[in-house]
Amino acid sequence: KHVVVGGGTGYIGSCICTALHNLNVRTTVISRMPGPKRITWQELETNGLPKDTTAVINVAGLNILDFKQRWSPGFKQNVFNSRVKTTQELAKAVACSDAKAFVTISGVAYYPPDGKDYTENDKCEKYDFLSGLCHDWEAAAQLPKDSARQVTIRSGVVLGRTGGMIQQTFLPFFFGVGGPLGSGTQYMPWIHIKDLINLFIHALKNENVTGVYNGVAPELITNAEFTKTFASSLSRPAFIPLPAFVLKALLNEERAKIMLEGQKVHPKRVLESGFKYEYPTIKEACDQFGVLFYKE
Numbered sequence: 001k002h003v004v005v006g007g008g009t010g011y012i013g014s015c016i017c018t019a020l021h022n023l024n025v026r027t028t029v030i031s032r033m034p035g036p037k038r039i040t041w042q043e044l045e046t047n048g049l050p051k052d053t054t055a056v057i058n059v060a061g062l063n064i065l066d067f068k069q070r071w072s073p074g075f076k077q078n079v080f081n082s083r084v085k086t087t088q089e090l091a092k093a094v095a096c097s098d099a100k101a102f103v104t105i106s107g108v109a110y111y112p113p114d115g116k117d118y119t120e121n122d123k124c125e126k127y128d129f130l131s132g133l134c135h136d137w138e139a140a141a142q143l144p145k146d147s148a149r150q151v152t153i154r155s156g157v158v159l160g161r162t163g164g165m166i167q168q169t170f171l172p173f174f175f176g177v178g179g180p181l182g183s184g185t186q187y188m189p190w191i192h193i194k195d196l197i198n199l200f201i202h203a204l205k206n207e208n209v210t211g212v213y214n215g216v217a218p219e220l221i222t223n224a225e226f227t228k229t230f231a232s233s234l235s236r237p238a239f240i241p242l243p244a245f246v247l248k249a250l251l252n253e254e255r256a257k258i259m260l261e262g263q264k265v266h267p268k269r270v271l272e273s274g275f276k277y278e279y280p281t282i283k284e285a286c287d288q289f290g291v292l293f294y295k296e
């Protein structure tokens, strides 16, 4: 078996590669930087996929929440291209290969944050930049008929000790100055990194898995509930909120929405497909994050 992983150098991508290596599966990463066991996006465009590729994953994407980057039209274009163009390039390459499965990531911003319950069976319209991004990202992953099996994982906030949101907020919470974002009443669709990785493996392994799956835990929580549970796993208070106006000033209103708004998303098709969560509740997930030095 040989799986090609676009964005395999990132947090999610490198965890996927480690999990595949543990299953004795060979991986090749696609990165902007050349290196051993890697190809670049240019090489993909010129030469296509390695001949013996059996499956392809894409989890590439420029970090939207990079506080150092201004939310300018240029940055937005890079955010878009790093997801949609890479997925498009890979879809083209998969269609010309013998790969059997193509599994890509997208986000729960596909659904509106309007308090209604959403499952994979709900079709939604684009309503802002981020929802438009998710729509185009997913459209880019579509393959011609009789090509490989295609799966999209619409992920919530990925929680893991060594990357993403937990890593970014660990120190403020550790020093007791953490708190809810804005009002804290917004839903926070989330998934533990281990479950997200297992879901990718589940999608690669099971031929009956096809189409869209919500990469979220079955337990629905708000940002305030997350804050309370995370802080208590560190035995710290978390009373200092980050006001919405500060986040909007720092990040721009459009981008601050990622943190200030949340969708009520259920993993209906994930559960129906027989997937078993290791961390179905936020308590189980956070209990693991109270450790200062933890290896995923």
Ligand code: NDP
Pocket: 006, 007, 008, 009, 010, 011, 012, 013, 030, 031, 032, 033, 059, 060, 061, 062, 063, 078, 081, 082, 083, 086, 105, 106, 107, 108, 155, 156, 157, 158, 159, 163, 164, 165
């Ligand atoms: P990381 O920032 O850790 O990794 C990003 C990856 O994308 C790297 O492998 C990097 O590869 C690649 N990349 C960055 N910029 C570009 C670019 N301009 N063109 C092509 N590739 C690029 O992110 P995560 O692992 O946390 O997230 C991966 C994907 O999952 C992203 O698309 C993200 O939107 C999505 N996602 C993440 C969630 C989360 O909570 N973490 C939630 C929902 C979705 P290299 O530098 O080697 O080229």
